[in-house]
Amino acid sequence: GENVEQHPSTLSVQEGDSAVIKCTYSDSASNYFPWYKQELGKGPQLIIDIRSNVGEKKDQRIAVTLNKTAKHFSLHITETQPEDSAVYFCAASEGDYKLSFGAGTTVTVRA
């Protein structure tokens, strides 16, 4: 099955700085790579996703890049704000219905 590794496990950044989270996956057949944000006591919410036919996607302060050859993808958050503090999960598709998730990154934005 798919194996997704996510780094770092914790990330502390100064407000206004950028944050980068990296994930690698093992199954070359994976073609969908979403990122979820989970706030304390809540369920994860999709913040951005990318499919394998594109290399980069942006949505305001958030961007995701995908390198299919190297089997890795990254989340970039620019101009971080206190409300960006949360746990972030990457995931990779496995077949038509399954997602395999990384272990998560706890992001803390220092004021």
Place this chain on the structure above:
Amino acid sequence: NAGVTQTPKFQVLKTGQSMTLQCAQDMNHNSMYWYRQDPGMGLRLIYYSASEGTTDKGEVPNGYNVSRLNKREFSLRLESAAPSQTSVYFCASSEAGIGELFFGEGSRLTVL
């Protein structure tokens, strides 16, 4: 719209007891999922239902059963709870297979 609703939010069980976690979605989604979340391990898929009338095992199905009662509802049953099943359980739905997952707020289960 409530989205995905899970009940109960909290439950404490003794080893060997049984219980059912309920999940309902009001988005007319075809696919539904049960995940468990443990510290340092992300979200692991227990079972999923691609569409009404079908269910399939995920990564960690042992000790669990599911029922897709109708298009809206997907329940998870623990027949004989074990301490290793202490976790936070999330139900999710998607329009049809791979795509945005909509998660419930979670059910925190403790097995003593």
